Amino acid sequence: MNKPVPQPGIMEIDLYVGGASGAPGSNVVKLSSNENPFGPSEAAVKAAGVAAHQMHRYPEIDGYSLRVALADKYGLEADNIILGVGSDEILQMICNAYAGPGDEVIYTQHGFAMYRICALGAGATPVEVPECERVTDVDAILAAVTDATRIVFIANPNNPTSTMIGLAEVTRLADSLPPHVVLVLDGAYAEFVEEYDGGAELARTRPNVIMTRTFSKLYGLGGLRVGWGYAQRDVIDVLNRLRAPFNISTIALEAAKAALADTAHIDKSLAENARLRVWLSEALAAIGVQSDASMTNFILARFHDQEEAEACNEYLKAQGLIVRPVSSYNLPHCLRITVGDEPSCRRVAHAIGAFKAGARA
Ligand SMILES: *Cc1c(COP(=O)(O)O)cnc(C)c1O
Helix, strand or coil, X not given: CCCCCCCCCHHHCCCCXXXXXXXXXXXXXXXXXXXXXXXXXXXXXXXXXHHHCCCCCCCCCCCHHHHHHHHHHHCXXXXXXXXXXXXXXXXXXXXXXXXXXXXXXXXECCCCHHHHHHHHHCCCEEEEECCCCCCCCHHHHHHHCCCCEEEEEEECCCCCCCCCCCHHHHHHHHHXXXXXXXXXXXXXXXXXXXXXXXXXXXXHHCCCEEEEEECCCCCCCHHHCCEXXXXXXXXXXXXXXXXXXXXXXXXXXHHHHHHHHCHHHHHHHHHHHHHHHHHHHHHHHHCCCECCCCCCCEEEEECCCHHHHHHHHHHHHHCCEECEECHXXXXXXXXXXXXXXXXXXXXXXXXXXXXXXXXXX
C-alpha cells in the first residue's frame, strides 16, 4: 500500500445530492428541498441576531436549554433527548454506535438516502427491502431481519414518497423485532401529521426504539442544522459518547428555542401547507399527473415514465422552477415537489399543465 486506504464500504457511498438551488437573487422558485416557503420565524431571526454577539463564547456543551424547551413543548424528558447537527448527525451516531462490519442495516426501497450512507460509513451492510405501492411494508421488513440485523430505519411519513403507516403498524413493527434490533423512527415530517406523536410514546416505552426529529422542515431552520433524538436514557447515554461536545452553536440553540415558541408562524405554516398540498395534488390530477395523498410538505408527482419525468424536469427548470428528480430513490418516473406558497404552487401547476399540453400536441 503506497497511499492511505479508506475503511471498507466508504468508497461505495454515493455522495448525498441535495435539492438544486438557483443563483442567489434570481427569480427562481426552489421547490426541491422541502423547506418552509414562509421562511424562518421572525422571532428566530431576531434571537439569532442577539445571540450573534456571544459568538466568542462556547455554546452550552449539550444544548440543555433547548432540550428543556423541547421536553416542555412535546411532553418529554429533557434527559432523554439528544441534539444533533441536523437529524442527519443523529442517524450517523446511531449507525456508528450500533452497527459495524458484518452487521446489517435495513431500510426501505424508497427510504431516505442517509440511511445507506450512514450504514456504509459505519462499515455495516445496507439491506434494502421492498415497499408496497410506495408505502412502508412492515411484513417485508420483518422478513428481511436476520441474526446480523442491528438497525431498522423507517421515515414515517417517508421522504420522498410522502406516505405513512399508522401507529398500529409502527407498533406491530416495534413489537415484532428482536429486542437487540434498534428501530429508528425518523419523524422529520411528523409535525405535518395531525394527532401523531412521531413515535414518541413508543420511544418512551421501548428500550430499542429511537425517534428522530428536525428543525429543518416545518420550523424553517435547515440552514442552522438542528435535529434531535428521543429514546430511553441508556440509548441516549450511548449516543452521547459519540456526540461532539458543543455540537450545536449558540445561534442555532437560540433560534431553535424561538422557533419552537412562535406558534403563530407554526400554525400559519401548517394551515397553508395542508390547504395547498391538496390544491396542488388536485390541480395536477386534473391534468393527468397522479400523486399519493401527502402527509408531508411535498408531493410525489408520478409521470408515465422516466423520459416524461426528465423532460418535465427540464421544462420546469427552464421556467425557473426547481423540483427534485428522485431516480436515486428508485422512482425514476417521479418528481418530488415541495408545497410552496400559493403563487409558487400555482406557477408549478400551470407550468406542468403547459408541459403536458405541449407534450400531447
Ligand atoms: C430532511 C430529512 C432529514 C434530515 O434533516 P436534517 O436537516 O439533517 O435535520 C431526515 N430524514 C428525512 C426523511 C428527511 O427528509
